[in-house]
Every structure is written in C-alpha cells, then in structure tokens.
Amino acid sequence: MPWDSQELKRVDFGIVFTVSFLLIAGLVAVYSATQSSSPALANNFVKQIVWVFFGTIVLSIVMTMPMKWFKQYAYLVYLFSLGLLVLVLLFGKGQGAVHRWFVIGPIRFQPSEIAKIATVFALARYLSEEQRDFANPKDVLMALAIAAIPMALVAKEPDLGTALVFAALVLPMMFWAGLSLLSVFLFIAPVLTLVSAFSFWSFTITMLFITAVLFLSKRGPKIIIPNFLFNIMVGIVTPILWNHLHEYQQNRILTFLGLKQDPQGLGYQVLQSKVAIGSGGLWGKGWTHGTQTQLRFLPEQHTDFIFSVVGEEFGFLGVSLVLLAFFFLLWRSFNIAIECRSKFSSLVVVGAVVIIAFHVIINTGMTVGIMPVTGLPLPFLSYGGSALISNMILVGLILNAGRRRFQYL
C-alpha cells in the first residue's frame, strides 16, 4: 500500500459478502420491478448495474485511502458540502419548488448525500479531539450545531427524511464519544414532553417519569432544576405555539409525522405496499410473478418501495434473509467500531452504522406501515445512483477502519 506503512488487517470479507448479497438482491428486485413497464424504466436495471460497478470502484478507493486524510480534511469537506447545500437551494433542480439535485451531464446528484458523510467526518473529528469535555455546554452545543446546520439546509430543500438522518446521527455519535446516558436522556426528554403535551394526562405521566429519572440520577440541583423547568416550559408552550400555527402548517407537520393522511395518497401507497408484502406469505409469489409489482399497483416500486417487491415475490423468507443481512452488516461494522484504536475511525464507523441502520429501519418499517413515508431509500437495494455511491462510500469507510483498527492515526 503506497499511502500506508503501519500494520494492516485483512479486509472484512463478511461485510464484503453481505454487501454483495444485498447489491445482488437489489438488482434482482429492480429487474422485477422495472421489466414489465415502459422502456424508459426498463433501462433502469442496466443503469443500476453500471452504478453498482461504479460504486464498487468508489468503495475500493475509499477503502484504501489513509484514514488520517479524512480526519485532516474533515472540516474542509464539511464546509464544502455546506456550500453545495446552499448552492442546490439556489440553483438546484427538482419537481416544482423542490431543490434537491444538481444535474451534470447525464448524472443527477444530491449534495445531501455528500453532506451526510461530511457531517460524519466533521462530528467524528470534533468529538475525537482530546480537549472535548461534555460537561462544557459550549462543546455540546458546537457538536449539535455541526449536525443542525446541514440538517436545516436539507430540510429547506425540502427533504425532511434526509434531514432526520442528521438528527439521528448526532446523539449516538456523542454518546459513543463519551456523553453520559443521562445527558442523552436529557436531550430526548424535551422531545417526549413536546409530543405528550397535547393531553393533560400523558403530559403528567411523562413529567413524572422525567422527574423520577432526574431524581434517581443523584445530580445536583444545578442540573435537575433547570431541566425540570425547561420540560415544564416546553409542555406549556407547545400547545400555545401549536394553536398559533396555520392549519396548513399543522397539517404539514401531522402528515410528516404520519399522523394524518396527506392528499397525495400516501395512505394508498402504504396500503398497496402492505397488500404486496402480506400477499407474499411465507414463500412469496416467485420472482417476476408478484401481481402487485408486475401490474404496477405498487407505487415507487423500484425506488422507495423496493422492499415490498422483495416481500411480495420472495415472501417472509426473502424479507428475513435481507433483514438478517442488514443486521449482520451492522453488527459486524459495529464490532469494528469497538475494536478501533483511533477514536476518529471508531466514530466514523458508528456514524456510518447509524446512517445505514436509520435508512433500513425507516424504509422497511414504512413498507409495512409502522414508519412514516419519508422518501428514504433502502440502502443497496433501491434504484438510484447518488444513494448507492454514498452507501458504498460508507461501507468503504467501515472496511477502511476495519483494516486499520490497530492504527492510532
């Protein structure tokens, strides 16, 4: 290896095989989902093969690059991605008032995909620095800001699903970097209060729970009292603020949370997806024999709802196999995070694991109606170049960290 002199471990083939399996499963499903339709869509299978090939090259490059380069340029990459996010808001393409993509020749790419990885780098670098002290609110707020800025920009596109990825990223990474469990709880508590604030009884129960945890934590009144008061305040202010919102704003929030069916028929999509998966049964209807898929009752079947195709045509067995593959990939990746001597590498792996896990849980959960429809694709399986490349980069980083787990950087 030209860039490296220190001891290198072998590539984790378990992960390589698992990812290969998922990519092949994705191609199989994409083929089935697109073969019966118009020529324009039928092309997508071939395009996806090209993307897989391209992604493999990107993965190999990322895997072999020295980890310290990523650490070194983390903030630069982060700032660059923020710049792209601003630019896409100004000049980007999309449908209607949506600005998500840049179009460069035949390629359409989403800067939010780069921003996810860049934010992982920036957070990993910031959190892995020696002088970090989570008792210092400035450090905590700074970490939160690193995630909040791209999150806000992506939310503005608007791509709320991807924006949530940034929110999901920051707490696990801070926790992994040493933030106490109580602190994590204190961050989550206001969210609980906010949600429960609409009913007097749920609010009371939530507040009792929070008070109990605060009391049992045996921290001084300097921590307990402000937190208690803050939660109370959230609980009181939320309904007032809510009532000040316009109805369309309320509807937008409810729709996003999946509490209200929107006019575009997301309810219809989820129902058809459930019918597809449910009718697959144990064994499935067989490849390219799924009626929901082939007769195009399934919406977005080669992208967001690709897992419904798996569920219909390969049944519970296919679903279990794919879910187990994801579980194995994440478990194995997390083991790398545990073993890494470099805090930066470890945090990068945790970030990558969280991103992939978040996509898998939200996406597959959506297909059976237990998660809101947010437009998050299923990693490695959904059709789409940007997402595939960014997921391959994440795997490349995980494998990279795995090979260098005994390096200190």
Add this chain to the structure above:
Amino acid sequence: MAKWLHMVSRRVVIFRALLIFAFLGLLSRFFYVQIIDQERYFQASNKNRLRQVTLAAPRGLILDRYGEILVDNLPAYSIYAIPNEMKARDSVFAVLANLLQRPADDLRRIYRRERRGPFQRVKLARYVELPLLARLEERKMELPGIVFDVEPRRFYPAGIKAPHVFGYLGEITETELEMYRDQGYEKGDIIGKKGLERIYEPILRGEKGYHYVEVDALGREVRVLKELGEKLPRPGKNLYLAIDAQLQRFLETVMADKRGAAVVLNCKNGEVIAMVSKPDYNPEIFTRPIPKTVWEALLNDPGHPLYDRMIQSMYPPGSTYKLVLAAAALEKGLVDPDETVYCPGYLRLGIRKFECWKKSGHGSVNLLQAIEQSCNVYFFRLIQKVGLNPWVEFSRKFHFGRKTGIDLFGEKDGLVPDSTYFNNRYGKGNWSRGQFLNLSVGQGDLLVTPLQMAAFAMLLANRGIGFRPHLGRMIEDPITGDEQYIAPDTVWVRGISSRTWDFLHEGMFRVVNGEHGTAKLANPGRIHVAGKTGTAQNPHGDDHAWFIGFAPFEDPQVAFAIFIENGGSGSAKAAPIARGILRLLLRNQKIRIPDAMRLRMD
C-alpha cells in the same frame, strides 16, 4: 477493545440492544403481516388484479321485410381521462376542448362530476368520430392520461332514420334502473328510449357475458384469465319489420317538405309497410347529453319535430268520417239511400249557419252522390235524423276512441265525444244538436290519429275484418337461426250487413273513379282504388288534408291514410301521395293485380 473508551462496555451493550430490538421489532411486524395476516392481504391482492369485465352483447339489428338492414351497429369511441395520469390538467383540457370543439369548462365540469378516484377513468365524451380520434392520437404527447374505448352505436345504412319508428338509444337513467332492477341492467348501460328500440328492448338487447381479466393499477387490461370461467355474450335477436324499405324511403322523400303523417298497411294482416311522421329529427342528437340550445330549438321548432304525428298527434278527421255516419244510418234503417237532399251550399240552424265546402251548393244529392262529392249539407241533415247515440255506437264499432295497439310507445286514444262527454264539457242541458252537427263531417270535438284512420281504411277494405297494426314481423335468433313470426291479432267489426258494406264500397269507389269524385288524383291506373278525402277545418290555421283508402278495389291488399297538416284540401294534396305510393308498389310488383282487372286490360 480500544483504550480511549473507559466505560465502553455499557455503551456497547446499549448499542447492541438497540440494534437487536429494532430488527426483532421489524421481523415480528413482517411476520405478522406476511404469516398471520397473509390470507387477508392475499385476497386484497387478488381483488386488485382480477376484475370481472362485462362483455356487451351486440344489439340486434332491425331489418326490413326483405332483409335489408335498416338499423345497424357501428363501433363508436368514447374518450376517458385517468385522473392519476393527468398531468398539467388545464393544458390537457384546453387541447381536448379544441379538438372536440367543446368549451373546456364543459369538460372540466363533467370531469369534476364523474371523478371517482385517482385510478378510475372518467368518461368525458361519447361517440367520437374516427377522424377526430386520429387527430387525438397525433397529439397524444400533449394529452397524458387521456384514453379511448369502444362502445356500440346505432347507424342507419338504408338512409332511413325514421326516429318516430325506430326510436333511439340512450344511457339508462336512475329511474329506468329502478324500474328494470331485476333484469340485469347496470349503470352506464345503453337502453332503448323510444319507438321500436324501446318496445323491442328485451328482444334486441341480448344477454351480457363476462370474463375475468388481470388489470394493472391503471385499470388497463393485461390479459384474460380464461381458466376462471367466462360467459360469452348472447347477441340480441334481429327484428325483421313489415316495412318495405323502398316504399318507406319513397314516403320519407315525398313527405320530407311537409308536416303530416302517412301510414300504409297490408290489409291482409295489419302489417305496417311504411309509416312516416314529418318533420322529424336526427335520432343521433340523443346519443349524447343534448346541449340546452339544441333541446330548446327542438322544443320551440314551429314544426314540432318531436311529435309523432302517426300515433301521438290527434286531429279532426274531416269528411273521411262521413263513412261512419253513413254506415250507422244505413244499418239502423234511418235513411233511404235514394232519397235526395237539396244542398244550397249551407244549412241554417237557428241563428247558426253551417256551410258546405262548395259555396254554390251541390244541388239535389242522394247518399251515394253525397259521399262521392263529399256534400256536407247532406250529412248535417243525416245526423239530425240519426242522432248522437248511433253515431257514437258506430264510431266505437270502428274502434275509434281507443289505441290500435301498434307496437310503438306512446300511442294516443283519440276522442269520440258522447253525451257524457258533452255533459262534462258544456254542462248538462247546455249543449244542443248544433253542437254535434259538426261531428257528422268529422269536425268538432272528434279527434283521431292518422294510424287510426289507416286502421279504419283496413276495416272498410276487409268488410269488417281488421288486424292490429304492427311493425314487427319476425324475430330471428342470429345463433340458432330460429325464426319466430309475430302473429297478427284480429279485430272484428260485427253487425254490419253486407249490403251496407257494398254501399260504402261503392261510395268509396266513386270518390276516386266517379265523374264528380273528389279523389280522382289518387288513381294510379292499372288497378281500381277506393277512398275518401277529407279537408278538416282548423281554427289555428290552414285546413288539414286527409285521404284514406284501399286498393285494389276488387281484392284489397293495402290500406292507407295520408294526412297533411295545414295542407289544404284532401283532394289536391293528400290524394296524389296515395297515387305515388300505389304506383311504386305496382312497379315493384308488390300489389297483385286482380284477375278481373287483368282481363279488362287484355
């Protein structure tokens, strides 16, 4: 384990626990949906992809007596919108409106009214012509979500539209759906609304079939699933009419510029050989919702094209009705046919003066001469002698005042006024002889339909034997080839002696063939015609012209009634039409020339 994590083990456990918890949660959810609830979703997916599609039965044809197709089926195209696929709705409607020559707001209104869901197609227009469809196809790129489909439509290859005879089809209404609930009609079905299409609906309609098709989410049919069972539609039966297309065409042409009606019956069995009501309308306007302007134009048309003058409009029959009074007087022995009456051109009764059509008067006439020359004064005096009741009795005997029972919808009874009627109308004791003097010459409150007059001519021709007039002659099953003839119902006029019949025949013979006959213009040559003219006074305008009769005199084969609304005198306007009819029938050898005539010509 990495050195930088001093309390790593607790964090690892939490991370791992969360991961296991999340995936177990997902797996159990999938287990629930795919294994426990599988049956439910499987049925839902079957319902999604399987659709029972009704197969429309081809409607039976209507043919003339010789098998010429009068009413045929033509594939017509309807235009639908699929809401889910309609992008840029406003521009689609604009392009479509331009092609269909209809306001875009119209289309938008239909769309809004009929829309049932994002994947249910909405019928925007029916019966679109093929060239238009081609232009639509050309601009398909501008019309996302617009599709078309076939549905049957009637057309008239013989060039005879005769809307009052054939009627027309239309989409079934809610009321009709309710009425025929147990006969398997569905919303959107096409049903006969008027005329033969309505009367023979159960025969022409056929039986719908069905099969199962696999459909995609847009409702597009992917393939037929024969293994699930199918039932082929049974085509409607073909209706052969008694109508002679050639004669019908001739009559349509002759009457085209007139208002009136003409009926030609086969007096051997009551078959309608031709029948026309003019003016009429194009039945095709009813194939789609009628624009308000067109409908109002039809309603306000001074020619009243919507009225079926053959069976629905009632008129005074004029002098043709003198035959009824003559029969009554003869049969009751209330007249000496040879006794003459002096006609000075009018009859004075009290302060009222009843005029004969010939101002200078007919001089002395006996009954036969009075029929031949249609003298009013003779019949004024006659009814004074006979009285109202025998006149009513004989009117009823000849089946006036009730429907003939023809196989058309909406026939009217006509009106034979009797003393009850007069009492109701004018009050008891408030009416006198003067009131019914006019009845003797077919005026006053008496009302008949042209079809009733044709049936009357048939009864006269056959000396009291008549048949229910009918258009339908035979019903043919197109599959088995079975032919089922429609048997004529017989109608009798009893209690009239052959002497009276002879007398009436002689009078009618003279009307056409006598020296002073009023219907000399009806004589076609080669055969003898018998008839009676009528010129009915009309308080609202010009007189109505009538001519009824039968031919050949020696062996009656056809009976007819010609009626021209505001046409003037029966002799001048109606009789020549009868001549035309008979000449055509003779030329086409549809009338057998009686042996007696042949001998005379040889």
